[in-house]
Amino acid sequence: MNDALPPLITALLEPARYAGVSLQPVERVELMETHGAWVLLAGEFAYKIKKPVRFPFMDFSTLALRRQASETEIRVNRRFQDLNRPATQLYLGVLPIVGTPEQPRWGAPGKADAGQAIEFAVQMRRFDEAARLDHLCERGALTPEHMTGLARRMAAFQAGAAAAGNGQPWGHAAAAMRWPRDNFTSQRTALTEPADAALVRELSEWTEQRFNAIEPLLSRRRQKGRVREGHGDLHLANLVLIEDEVLPFDAIEFNDALRWIDVASDVAFVWMDLLSHGCPGLANTLLSAWIDAGGDVSSHTVWTFFASYRAGVRAKVAAIRLGQLGGAGASTEADASLAEARRYLALARDIAHPPRPQLVITHGLSGSGKTWASSRWLAAETSGRAIRLRSDVERKRLHGLSALAPSGSGLNAGLYSEQAHGETYASLLSRARMLLADGWTVLVDAAFLRAAERADFVALAQSSGVPFHILACEAPPDELRRRITERQARGADASEATVEVLEKQLDWLEPLDASERACVT
16 A cells, blocks of 8 residues: 555654654654545554545645645644643644655744645544444443533534624535535436436435425525534544543635534534434434434424435545545455445435434423433434424523523523423414424423313324324432432532422322323333
8 A cells, every 4th residue: 555655654654754843753754644634643643645646526636735625634633632631722823844755854833934844734632442432332431421512512612613704605505505406416427327327316306305395494594594604524533531521623615605604514424423323313313302402493304414424424535535446346444345335325315314213202290200211212213203392491592591591480480480491382282383394203291281281282293194192201209309419419410390399280180091101112
């Protein structure tokens, strides 16, 4: 392989070249390649050098462009770092490379060496590759807690990220179709077998139809600030677990239009990748937690469009690699790239055509374990197309509060008045109706102590033609009191139910009847 490498990369595979930049002696240099970069792993650091390539979506064809992209890479990725946690500070700076390709030397950052540079490298602090989320997923070590943490981190990041202004071109509805169409162009060129061509054609037609249906919503979402400077390439291999928190890295630096996107498009990439790795329950958890944290209640309508597009991105990358390797049959690596492209196209089709949804509600007093049971159900659901709605979160959202914000409401007052209670259940019913219509399985986590409230959701399931189930949770009153007291002390849950609330619930509880018991799962 080294014979095919440029002289500069071959020279930088020599450990002695790093004496001036490494804190410790480098004994071995490893090389990783993507379609756009060489990454040299040397000691405690990694050095990313961009290839002099030009694609419709990426232009590194000149030294000036490669330098600019390297500096942008530092800026966009440092946004995800925590200044108070050194372990998260992965992106250290841009280093010029001086000398000749055969005898390169590491220069110092600054104008003098940069003016004599023959190339530039992004210097990164290395992390444990085994902690990358794709590797955790393959080992079965990725958990719902990791997904909930990532969802909240991304929602908080997106809330503070720069939003596209009226004078900027990013994220307009018409522009949202540019990249899916570009994907299909690349796929048609590389995937010429009749079955492959037919699938690309089918997906292209579905994408055009889906775009026509959601184009007005895409425009409204941009007007409401849903298009922001995001990550752009948020799949599992670009996420790493550091100090028990999931940290994004390798955000897109080479194309502003791929980074300034609808916030749902960013998170849909991770969701799609979880499905690709056979983890639908984690995909459910991620999406539900992200909607809870950010309040993006219209995202489900655009989700399949973005997720299918993201699967197409991975298929396109595999197709590009297939072309670089000489096409199908040229090598074992080429055949693997073809198989990968086909796998992602099949996933894009599955996303476009979801299975029949279902409607599930919980039933139980405060402290009975409804959220625990619904979390387990969500993580075990096998379609990856389930969204949980929590009454505790919905009640606060309707009043402009975040999920974990205290409302200060007293018993039967404020957010917990009879009127607010009715508005919360009406909103849950409305959202469930829209989700079911869009093909999403819905899990509603609420007390549902009154028969009339349950009857509304039974009627919704019947009118929607979907199965209906109940997760019933029970515990002795003394145990309920103990759990509520502990939960209040922790202060880390959306529920604000107190022991006094529980006593009132015991008065108005209407138990499940025989027909409802038959629906208990």
